[in-house]
Amino acid sequence: MSQAQSSNSNIPETDFNLLDDSEDADNHTSDPTATRLSLQFQLDESYLGQRIDQVAALIWSDFSREKLKQWLKDGHLLVNGNTVKPKYKCEGNELLSLNVELEAQTNSQPENIPLDIVYEDDDILVINKPVGMVVHPGAGNITGTLVNALLFHYPKSAELSRAGLVHRIDKDTSGLLVVAKNLEAQFDLSKQLANKSVYRIYDVVVYGNMIAGGTIDEPIKRHPVDRVKMTVLPGGKDAVTHYNVKERFQHFTRVQARLETGRTHQIRVHFSYIGHGLIGDPVYMPRVRVPAGASELLNETLRGFKRQALHAAKLGLVHPRTKQDMMFEAPWPEDFSQLVDVLRSENAAY
Template identity: 50%
Template sequence: MSGELEVIHLQGEVPEALSGQRLDAALARMFPSYSRSRIQQWMEAGWVRVDGETPRRRDTALGGARVVIEARVEAASEDRAEDIPLEVIYEDDSLLVINKPPGLVTHPAAGNREGTLVNALLHHAPDLAALPRAGIVHRLDKETSGLLVVARTLEAHTDLVRQLQARTVGREYLALVQGVIVAGGTVDAPIGRHPVDRKRMAVVAGGKEAITHYRVEARLPHHTLLRVRLETGRTHQIRVHMAHVHHPIVGDPVYGGRLKVPAGLSEADQAVLRGFRRQALHAARLELVHPVTGEEMGWEAPMPADFAALLEALC
């Protein structure tokens, strides 16, 4: 992203129908293109004025009050469009669903401005340049494959962010982990920055709430294929949580520890395992409510070829 800021000017009068509501909730209804959490951030930054005063978000809305907002937001994308192949699972005027391959970075960053999903999206749909992060509302790690939703309008973006915050977006992953797991379970452990290595995440006291549900999809001689459902969406959540319960994801270069080669594995299958140099994690299913029609929708994506070959080698 460019990192530059632009100013959004909004103004209006609180309708009598919203009088008595908490102010941040009322403003979110007055300006539906922006989420309640974003408006709360603007209020905390002092960018919201009500009848000339700087309000608190828990204040009560009064009918007829004059609202003026001058907010600083990240400028629309100035990243370059690139003709990078995309596997589009679904597309309409409001959203896109992409099956992201492993190895594709989601967002441009310092030292990595090209060859990302954002660059590919800007080529596929140039109108996405007008949206924050080219419409991407959640991310997948570079080496994680699978389904990812992209908003095509600001209204759809706001609605999808609200669904994510309300934990009503269904996200299921396939994860191949070390060791044999007998039954499914839940990991409820807060995640934050590692206290020593700031490039990693860890289960830490005082971290953000993180809840991961898993069930056994298939048992292998020395590994387990899990179907994992996210209740929250913290950075590296599945990878951190599975390592925390001593079943790290196979191939994970950050949280997986030393490669373990099972005894008795053929040389050919050992070569497949040693050659799999990414986390065996795939976003297999995505469910959400369409931001315009209200229809409940869902999509599935098969695991990529390298993941399937790894699974076969370890069976």
């Protein structure tokens, strides 16, 4: 896998110095669960003439521009040690200093929901998410989410935006997610994702015969009519999916897809676009296609598979603190394994 340390001129390197309720923060007199954040960033000439609030939002993108503007006004974000207004124009050589005490970033409530934890240390948490679990609370899903579970498992995640999440997978997609346990890790992992250096492999079962692997490089944006869907359209965000054929059946193919980018529904949209929609996908393949002459078992299995046949099987990253390459794997869930077993027995290739 590529190294997350590789440079990208659009993503600033940040010098982090986090102080929490450890022995390094003996002057910390507020709530013992709060985190004091001290960040510095040295500007260069590429920022010349830009507004300071815009620059700060680019550098520290996990915070909203409005929050950063307020910190400028309150004197928590200084330029060369001085308070400036949000409309201050940068000269390109300033030192930015951010010193704040973080407040709770979420109104979600902790819930004692079991987590399948693949790996955990002081900085990151790797979780094998089950089918049916929503990752982040939203309309119609304010409880029972991964965020609710994280807040119970690790209460200090309340201080992080999105409770430490740096990426998501769909409700009915199973598999691996990495979650940050502190701001240093969250910024670092977000930077790795932006650098496209996080290695993400998905197991997929699609309709039709795919002959060989390849790359789908097509932009994705919200569907102009059906707002539930994403679609391939000019002017959308860049989206790249690499894939390899792993197993062929008579009427179906099992492939592995590697994400270079991480757009909403990317794999589902890309494979539907090339005519190989995912088995069970309720949005992009709403009609079950049962091959002519299919056995009763195959018929029942296809009709009974009610979610997209998509599993986040492998996750590779560089540890934000140790800088070591790490690779995690999650076995197929029972429904995915059963689907493949039935295809092997009832739809075997000639």
